[in-house]
Amino acid sequence: MRNVYVSDTVRRKILELRTYLVIELKLSEKASYKRIERMKKFILTFGYEADYALCRFKKWQLLGYRCAVFEKCWVFAYEVIDGGVIVRDLSHTAMLTE
Numbered sequence: 001m002r003n004v005y006v007s008d009t010v011r012r013k014i015l016e017l018r019t020y021l022v023i024e025l026k027l028s029e030k031a032s033y034k035r036i037e038r039m040k041k042f043i044l045t046f047g048y049e050a051d052y053a054l055c056r057f058k059k060w061q062l063l064g065y066r067c068a069v070f071e072k073c074w075v076f077a078y079e080v081i082d083g084g085v086i087v088r089d090l091s092h093t094a095m096l097t098e
Contacts, residue, residue, distance in 0.1 A: 003084035004047045010076070013090045014039060042070050046078055046085045057096045060089065069093070 014036060021032035046068065055067035055077055065077040065088060075096060077089040 002047045002049070004044055005084060005086045006043060007086060007088050010043075010087050010090045039070060039074070042068070043076065043087055046076075046087065051080060063088075065089070 018032050018036050021027040021035060022029060027035075052066045052068045055061045055065050055075075057067065057075075057077075060067065060077040063077075063079070065079050068076045068078065070076060073093055075091050075093055076087055077091075078085050078087045
């Protein structure tokens with residue numbers, strides 16, 4: 001299994017998402033915590049040898065990032081490096097253009 005590194009950008013976006021879920025969408029603390037924990041577990045699956053396809057979104061494709069979709073709404077962009085992967089970015093699918 002490869003090491004999985006998460007960029008500060010992704011960490012910040014996940015924290016912002018948790019706040020958004022509670023304040024804007026009025027989810028309970030417990031529900032928002034569960035969603036974030038599912039995201040974190042999903043990120044850990046990038047450590048397995050199977051890789052997702054290269055991103056179809058130009059801004060990430062040009063950087064050679066691979067994309068993985070979480071719960072049909074969120075896209076993680078990650079880079080494969082020697083001995084691991086770096087999760088570089090996170091975006092809602094509605095915010096991305098091809």
